[in-house]
Amino acid sequence: MVNKKRVVACAALLALLPIAASAATLTIPAGTQINVTLDNTINSSTAQVGDGFTAHVQAPLPDPSLAGAVISGQVVQVQRAGQGTKPAIGLQFNTIQLYDGTQAPIEGYLVSAQQRNQQKSGARVVATTLGGMLVGNAIGKTVFGSASTMGSWLGALSGFLIGQNYQANIQIPQNAPMVVQLNQNLSIRRQAGY
Numbered sequence: 001m002v003n004k005k006r007v008v009a010c011a012a013l014l015a016l017l018p019i020a021a022s023a024a025t026l027t028i029p030a031g032t033q034i035n036v037t038l039d040n041t042i043n044s045s046t047a048q049v050g051d052g053f054t055a056h057v058q059a060p061l062p063d064p065s066l067a068g069a070v071i072s073g074q075v076v077q078v079q080r081a082g083q084g085t086k087p088a089i090g091l092q093f094n095t096i097q098l099y100d101g102t103q104a105p106i107e108g109y110l111v112s113a114q115q116r117n118q119q120k121s122g123a124r125v126v127a128t129t130l131g132g133m134l135v136g137n138a139i140g141k142t143v144f145g146s147a148s149t150m151g152s153w154l155g156a157l158s159g160f161l162i163g164q165n166y167q168a169n170i171q172i173p174q175n176a177p178m179v180v181q182l183n184q185n186l187s188i189r190r191q192a193g194y
Contacts, residue, residue: 024189024190025187025188025189025190026063026065026186026187026188026189026190027185027186027187027188028062028063028066028182028185028186028188029182029185030182030183030184030185031181031182032062032181032182032186033062033111033179033180033181033182034057034062034066034071034108034179034180034181034182035057035058035059035060035061035177035178035179036055036056036057036058036071036177036178036179036180037055037056037058037175037176037177037178038053038055038113038172038173038174038175038176038178039053039054039055039056039070039174039175040053040054040174041171041172041173041174042075042089042091042171042172043169043170043171043172044078044079044080044081044087044088044089044169044170044171045080045081045087045169045171047075047078047089048075048078049075049076049077049078050074050075051074051075052072052073052074052075053072053073053074053075053091054070054071054072054073055070055071055073055178055180056068056069056070056071057069057070057071057096058177065098065188065190066096066098067099068098068099069096069097069098069099070096070097071093071095071096071097071106071180072093072094072095072096072097073091073092073093073094073095074091074092074094075089075090075091075092076090076091076092077089077090078090080169081168081169081170087168087169087170088170089170089172091110093106093107093108093109093180094106096186096188098188098190100190102188102189102190104186104187104188104189106180106182106186107182107183107184108180108181108182108183109180109181109183110178110179110180111178111179111180111181112178112179113172113176113177113178113179114172114173114176114177114178
């Protein structure tokens with residue numbers, strides 16, 4: 001009789017195991033957007049491929065378990081601003097860590113980020129304008145003769161246009177809001193007791 005009660009009790013416990021196991025795994029479906037704020041500034045003029053970053057998950061939360069979670073990632077692309085070259089920063093999201101220390105891999109992409117375009121350098125525009133004027137003056141005097149100022153004007157205009165065409169770098173400042181969209185389901189196996 002005692003053995004029969006033990007068998008029934010063991011069978012009941014075994015029947016509850018799948019329920020307990022499913023309660024310990026958090027799954028957030030692919031396509032879900034997660035709001036985060038960046039913990040450090042990322043700038044296209046100074047960032048290097050492989051630089052790490054972290055971002056804290058913010059409300060509205062897709063699941064209450066994500067309160068206080070931190071997403072870690074790295075810079076995977078940097079295009080510095082240049083003459084006619086638009087700047088770009090590519091980010092990869094690698095890991096999410098919940099408040100209780102549980103970690104899981106995350107695959108997502110950046111949907112939006114509050115970024116700032118840095119100011120164009122007025123000194124660069126002035127320098128290219130003056131440089132263009134000096135080169136234009138030398139060419140103008142050679143081609144048109146010593147009394148002509150045509151070369152100076154054309155050179156200054158060319159230098160100004162070159163300076164204006166130089167693109168400004170971008171930065172994603174510290175505490176900037178960003179939105180990460182999941183590429184695939186995020187499954188997090190919770191630590192026991194949470």
